[in-house]
Structures are given as C-alpha cells and as structure tokens.
Amino acid sequence: MEKTIAVLPGDGIGPEVTEAAVKVLKSIAMRYGHTFHWKFAAIGGAAVDEFGSPLPKETVEACEASDAILLGAVGGPKWDNNPAEQRPEKGLLNIRKHFDLFANVRPVKAVPALLGSSPLKEEIAREVDMVIVRELTGGLYFGEPKRHNENSAVDTLVYTRAEIERIVDQAFEMARSRRGKLASVDKANVLESSKLWRKVVEERKAGYPDVEVEHMLVDSAAMKLITNPRAFDVVVTENMFGDILSDEASVITGSLGMLPSASIRSDGFGLYEPVHGSAPDIAGQNKANPSAAILSAAMMLRQSFGMESEASSIEDAVMSVLEDGYCTGDLSACGNKVISTERFVEKVIEE
Amino acid sequence: MEKTIAVLPGDGIGPEVTEAAVKVLKSIAMRYGHTFHWKFAAIGGAAVDEFGSPLPKETVEACEASDAILLGAVGGPKWDNNPAEQRPEKGLLNIRKHFDLFANVRPVKAVPALLGSSPLKEEIAREVDMVIVRELTGGLYFGEPKRHNENSAVDTLVYTRAEIERIVDQAFEMARSRRGKLASVDKANVLESSKLWRKVVEERKAGYPDVEVEHMLVDSAAMKLITNPRAFDVVVTENMFGDILSDEASVITGSLGMLPSASIRSDGFGLYEPVHGSAPDIAGQNKANPSAAILSAAMMLRQSFGMESEASSIEDAVMSVLEDGYCTGDLSACGNKVISTERFVEKVIEE
Ligand SMILES: CC(C)[C@H](C(=O)O)[C@@H](O)C(=O)O
Ligand SMILES: CC(C)[C@H](C(=O)O)[C@@H](O)C(=O)O
Numbered sequence: 001m002e003k004t005i006a007v008l009p010g011d012g013i014g015p016e017v018t019e020a021a022v023k024v025l026k027s028i029a030m031r032y033g034h035t036f037h038w039k040f041a042a043i044g045g046a047a048v049d050e051f052g053s054p055l056p057k058e059t060v061e062a063c064e065a066s067d068a069i070l071l072g073a074v075g076g077p078k079w080d081n082n083p084a085e086q087r088p089e090k091g092l093l094n095i096r097k098h099f100d101l102f103a104n105v106r107p108v109k110a111v112p113a114l115l116g117s118s119p120l121k122e123e124i125a126r127e128v129d130m131v132i133v134r135e136l137t138g139g140l141y142f143g144e145p146k147r148h149n150e151n152s153a154v155d156t157l158v159y160t161r162a163e164i165e166r167i168v169d170q171a172f173e174m175a176r177s178r179r180g181k182l183a184s185v186d187k188a189n190v191l192e193s194s195k196l197w198r199k200v201v202e203e204r205k206a207g208y209p210d211v212e213v214e215h216m217l218v219d220s221a222a223m224k225l226i227t228n229p230r231a232f233d234v235v236v237t238e239n240m241f242g243d244i245l246s247d248e249a250s251v252i253t254g255s256l257g258m259l260p261s262a263s264i265r266s267d268g269f270g271l272y273e274p275v276h277g278s279a280p281d282i283a284g285q286n287k288a289n290p291s292a293a294i295l296s297a298a299m300m301l302r303q304s305f306g307m308e309s310e311a312s313s314i315e316d317a318v319m320s321v322l323e324d325g326y327c328t329g330d331l332s333a334c335g336n337k338v339i340s341t342e343r344f345v346e347k348v349i350e351e
Numbered sequence: 352m353e354k355t356i357a358v359l360p361g362d363g364i365g366p367e368v369t370e371a372a373v374k375v376l377k378s379i380a381m382r383y384g385h386t387f388h389w390k391f392a393a394i395g396g397a398a399v400d401e402f403g404s405p406l407p408k409e410t411v412e413a414c415e416a417s418d419a420i421l422l423g424a425v426g427g428p429k430w431d432n433n434p435a436e437q438r439p440e441k442g443l444l445n446i447r448k449h450f451d452l453f454a455n456v457r458p459v460k461a462v463p464a465l466l467g468s469s470p471l472k473e474e475i476a477r478e479v480d481m482v483i484v485r486e487l488t489g490g491l492y493f494g495e496p497k498r499h500n501e502n503s504a505v506d507t508l509v510y511t512r513a514e515i516e517r518i519v520d521q522a523f524e525m526a527r528s529r530r531g532k533l534a535s536v537d538k539a540n541v542l543e544s545s546k547l548w549r550k551v552v553e554e555r556k557a558g559y560p561d562v563e564v565e566h567m568l569v570d571s572a573a574m575k576l577i578t579n580p581r582a583f584d585v586v587v588t589e590n591m592f593g594d595i596l597s598d599e600a601s602v603i604t605g606s607l608g609m610l611p612s613a614s615i616r617s618d619g620f621g622l623y624e625p626v627h628g629s630a631p632d633i634a635g636q637n638k639a640n641p642s643a644a645i646l647s648a649a650m651m652l653r654q655s656f657g658m659e660s661e662a663s664s665i666e667d668a669v670m671s672v673l674e675d676g677y678c679t680g681d682l683s684a685c686g687n688k689v690i691s692t693e694r695f696v697e698k699v700i701e702e
Pocket of ligand 1: 089093243541570
C-alpha cells in the first residue's frame with residue numbers, strides 16, 4: 001500500500017518521540033512492502049515561533065494532502081503567557097475542529113512489567129484493559145455564547161442529537177469488537193445535555209443487542225476508575241467529562257509514558273498522538289520514552305490504514321522489549337536496564 | 352449555649368446514621384452543658400413518599416427555624432424513575448439553592464488504621480490531608496438556558512465575579528488556617544468562566560500573602576489526586592469540577608465511610624452530611640458506618656456553633672475507637688473487631 005503521513009512533531013520531547021515512531025514505521029514499510037510518504041509540518045509552540053500561529057495554513061494543507069496525522073506533543077513554559085490565539089494547545093483544538101475529529105479513543109491497558117509504577121495497589125491495577133471514547137468536537141469546548149468580562153462569564157454546553165449519535169455508535173462498535181461492555185458516563189441528574197445523551201444511548205442500544213450498557217454518573221465513574229478499574233471495558237462520554245476521566249485513567253496503571261491515542265473522523269482519517277505531554281524538562285536529552293508515540297503509530301496503521309498485522313507486530317515488539325527489562329528512565333519499575341530513546345527504538349525495530 | 356438543629360434523616364441508611372450522630376450530640380450537650388433543640392423533618396425519597404416533594408415546605412420551615420442542618424443521605428432505586436422534580440437528589444439541589452449554601456467543604460484525611468482499605472499504595476495514601484472547597488450554587492448546575500428537546504440540548508456554565516470571590520475567599524481563609532497552600536482548579540485553556548475564575552484568584556491573593564497559590568488544570572488535578580495526593584492542602588474549584596474531584600478524592604484513602612462534609616453560607620449557617628450515599632442495600636441492618644455522620648456533627652459544632660473543643664472531642668473519640676481496632680463491616684482493614692452501628696456509637700460515646 002501507498003500512504004501519505006503528515007508528521008507534526010510539535011514541542012518539547014515531541015520531535016524525538018515522533019522521530020522514533022517514524023523510524024519504526026519505516027522499518028514496517030520495508031518489511032511489509034508498503035510505501036509511506038512523509039509530510040513534516042509545524043504545530044504548537046514551534047509553529048507560533050516560526051509562523052506566528054499554532055496551526056499555520058501550511059500545516060492544514062499538509063494534513064489535507066495526507067491519509068493520517070502523527071503528532072508529537074505541544075506546549076511549554078515559553079508560550080504560557082501568550083494570548084489565547086497564540087498558545088500551543090490552540091493548535092490542537094483547531095486541528096480537531098477543522099478535520100472534524102470527533103472521536104478521541106484512548107486505550108488504557110496495564111502492562112504487567114510496569115505494575116510496580118502504578119499508584120494503585122497491584123491487585124487493583126492488574127489486568128486493567130479499557131478504552132475511553134471521548135467526544136472531541138462539541139460540548140463546553142466550542143458552544144456559544146462563550147465569553148467573559150470583568151463581572152461575569154459564560155460557557156455553553158451544547159450537543160445536537162447527531163453529534164451524540166455518531167460518538168455513541170463509535171463506542172458501541174468498539175465495545176462489540178472487545179468484551180461487549182459499554183459504560184456511558186453522564187450527569188443526567190443535573191444536566192439537560194446528559195438527559196438527551198442518555199436517551200440517545202437507550203435508543204441506539206437496540207442496534208447492538210450483543211453489547212451490555214450501563215449508565216453511570218460522572219462522579220461515580222471518577223471513583224470507580226480508582227476503586228475498580230477492571231470493571232470497565234469501553235467508556236463513552238462527552239468532551240469535558242472525557243478530558244477529566246481519560247487523564248485520570250491514564251495514571252492508574254503507572255504506564256502514562258506508554259499510552260497512545262487516536263482522534264478520528266467517520267471516514268477513518270485520524271490524528272494519532274501520545275497521551276503524555278511535551279515534557280520540556282527532559283527535551284533533547286535522548287531520555288524520553290518513545291513507546292506512546294510508537295504505539296500511536298501502530299493505532300494509525302490499524303485504524304486508518306487497516307494494517308492489522310503490521311500494528312500488532314509493533315505492539316508485540318514494544319511489549320517484548322519491556323518484558324526483557326529494558327525501558328527509558330521514566331519507568332521506575334522496569335527491570336533496571338534503563339536505556340536511551342534511540343537505543344529503545346533500535347531494540348523495538350530488532351524485535 | 353442553646354441551639355436548634357434541624358435533622359433530615361432522608362433515605363436508606365440516612366435514618367440510622369443520623370440517629371447515631373444525634374446520640375453523640377446529646378452526650379456532648381450533657382457533658383458540656385449545652386441545650387440542643389431538635390426539629391426532625393423529611394427530605395429526599397422519604398419526603399416524596401410522604402409529601403409528594405423531595406423538599407416539602409414543612410422541611411424548609413423547620414430548617415429556617417434552626418441554627419444548622421444535619422442530613423443523612425438521600426436516594427434509592429425506588430425513586431430512580433421518578434420525574435426530575437420528584438427525585439430525591441432534587442431535594443439536595445433545592446435546599447442548597449434555597450439557603451444559599453455556596454461553599455461545600457470536604458476534608459479528606461488518611462486514617463492510619465484504615466490505610467489497608469485504600470486502593471492506592473500505602474506510601475501514596477499515607478498522610479493525605481486535604482480539604483476540597485467546591486462552589487455549590489452556581490455554574491452548570493443552575494445556569495440558564497438549560498433545556499433539551501429531541502434534537503438538541505443546552506446547559507449553561509455561568510459565574511458572576513461576586514460568586515467567584517466569595518468561594519475563593521472562603522478557600523483562602525481555610526488555607527490560612529491550615530498549611531497555607533491553595534490549589535485553584537480550572538480549565539483556563541478552554542473555558543471563559545475559568546479565565547474569570549483565575550483572574551479573581553490572582554486578585555484576591557494579594558489579601559493573603561501568607562498563602563501560596565497554584566493554578567492547576569482540572570485534568571492535571573484529576574491525575575495528581577492519584578499520583579501525589581499529599582501535595583494538596585486546600586483545593587478550590589467550581590461546582591461541576593468540584594463534584595467530580597471531591598468524589599474522586601473521597602476514595603483515595605479508603606475511608607469513604609468516614610468522610611464528613613459541610614455546605615455553608617457566609618453567616619455560618621450550614622448543612623452537614625456524610626459524603627457517602629444512602630446505601631439502600633444495607634439499610635436497616637444495623638451495619639452502616641455512622642462515623643461520617645458523627646464527624647459531620649462535629650464539623651457542625653465547630654463551623655456553625657464555634658464549639659471547637661466539643662468538635663475535637665468527638666473526632667478524637669471516633670479515632671480512638673478505630674485505633675482500638677473496632678469498626679463497622681464496610682472497613683475491611685479494621686482490626687478484625689467488626690461491630691454494629693449501635694455498638695460503634697456506644698463506644699464513641701464512652702470515649
Ligand atoms: C490542551 C487541552 C486543550 C486538551 C483538551 O482539554 O482537550 C488536552 O487536555 C487534551 O486532553 O488533549
Ligand atoms: C446528587 C447530586 C445532584 C449531587 C451533586 O452533583 O451535587 C451529589 O453528587 C453531590 O455531590 O452532593
């Protein structure tokens with residue numbers, strides 16, 4: 001197959017981890033006989049510095065001419081006091097909206113070799129295996145009116161039925177392909193938008209008789225993610241709840257540096273990026289854990305290109321390197337064989 | 352002193368735990384020479400059954416004629432399919448709004464004897480000691496427009512400067528009386544209301560030079576509550592974020608059954624209630640842990656009546672009973688001396 005991939009390294013450790021992922025993808029291309037074309041473009045703080053905007057039109061064009069986007073990370077103290085339109089994260093928000101990337105998919109899977117770094121007791125974190133499906137282009141993030149002055153402020157949580165239907169369907173499909181359990185998280189005892197959300201979930205479930213659905217309030221979900229995370233298979237929720245719960249979930253297994261994410265559109269086009277941030281404190285030191293970026297590349301192969309065995313071979317390779325006791329310095333629990341970013345990538349490619 | 356206390360037992364285990372708290376308060380009155388008058392009234396599902404409303408006007412009147420309110424818990428499957436206005440939790444929302452109880456204060460303190468029941472590793476949960484101050488009468492809970500139809504839904508997150516100032520001041524005062532650290536949690540990279548919130552915090556901090564303030568995004572806060580909860584002293588945040596984060600925080604030390612809360616007004620009037628729910632599955636079995644209700648009564652004595660030593664003597668008594676290894680069945684980690692609700696109360700009173 002021939003595919004074009006837009007690579008947006010971004011800030012901090014973004015460039016080194018995307019470089020790692022690109023190396024792995026190149027070795028996959030060789031081994032499986034694919035041709036990948038690359039379009040490198042700027043996003044985030046780096047784009048503000050070079051183009052005066054966190055999402056320059058050159059970058060949008062590069063992405064439009066590609067089959068998928070691989071992103072590193074954005075942000076850093078250098079841009080923290082910029083006006084809103086010139087802040088790195090605005091690049092993320094804009095690219096999601098521009099490409100209608102409405103479904104943010106975040107798997108959280110316990111890695112046995114890393115359970116020691118989980119803040120949870122091992123018997124609770126062990127075997128956690130869930131996917132959070134977060135609505136990404138609606139709700140409080142984009143609703144109007146949205147403004148503040150000296151004396152008051154307003155944000156608006158709006159959802160249309162169509163916006164809810166498409167994300168709920170996405171989650172049902174995902175549940176069907178996994179253990180068949182869906183937790184729909186809302187705040188239906190307080191929010192009108194949650195009432196419509198719950199109604200849509202109730203209607204759609206008729207089309208998925210093989211999926212068992214549970215409605216859960218967001219406050220209960222925040223507790224259960226800690227007390228019994230293994231109980232979750234697929235979780236679906238609106239944008240802001242998803243922001244909070246997916247970050248909460250990302251730390252429970254101790255493997256934040258391992259977690260990939262996808263932000264996808266209905267036609268399979270998507271943006272793939274590590275869950276972790278840009279970690280400016282360790283940038284450029286050849287220390288960053290490239291696993292999340294590499295696993296994001298694997299998600300891209302599977303979800304946007306339909307390359308299932310290529311994706312699995314990457315995932316297996318990363319896991320074997322870890323099982324052999326090698327890891328980067330962020331993972332205190334690894335087998336004491338701390339290696340550099342570059343060395344880690346070489347080992348993954350060898351596998 | 353002479354005080355009138357409204358007691359709203361509510362549903363499930365509400366009646367038995369408030370009864371326990373009342374017994375303890377009576378013994379305090381005897382020992383310290385106070386006179387407490389009691390006004391029992393209905394709330395929640397029990398009030399729906401008896402009066403057709405989760406907050407009948409008789410109850411509002413009883414509370415208006417009192418110096419503070421002690422509440423058990425509301426809710427249960429029996430009323431789950433009631434229309435919104437006749438659901439138990441509507442009683443809670445209405446009483447908060449009616450009495451302008453704008454500050455929800457929730458201490459979370461690790462109890463050494465109970466660390467074994469924490470889902471977190473003991474070295475992380477140990478010595479956690481924070482207070483979450485949640486704005487309780489504004490934001491998404493009450494903002495207009497708030498409606499849904501078949502095709503769309505809207506909720507509105509509104510705050511006025513005055514609403515933010517009073518809750519922020521409350522939190523600064525609390526931080527000053529503790530370790531002098533305040534984490535203000537918002538989503539200023541996305542929400543306009545958070546921008547005003549952050550501005551107000553920045554302004555008010557000039558009046559509290561002894562308090563060290565940190566702004567934190569809600570998604571980071573959700574992670575840090577798990578990875579490093581000891582880093583928090585006082586946390587202040589808006590209504591919905593507070594709902595999620597305070598429930599998240601309530602499970603980290605393993606002592607959910609121990610946690611009290613206060614919902615207070617500027618003049619010191621307040622409603623005191625356990626953080627836990629109505630637990631209908633164990634209601635009426637003399638098994639419920641009355642600690643949270645008893646400790647809520649202690650908070651009432653301190654915060655609404657200024658009875659510091661009375662409050663401490665209750666808190667010390669509860670802790671000694673636990674340290675002696677006695678507890679109710681919910682606390683798997685207690686010293687194996689599982690006792691009934693009534694017996695637990697007797698022991699607290701003895702101490
Ligand atoms: C940077 C920020 C705007 C963004 C969000 O809130 O969506 C981030 O937290 C995320 O989850 O990708
Ligand atoms: C019952 C519900 C409306 C309420 C809330 O969301 O405020 C509860 O979760 C709480 O935290 O007291």
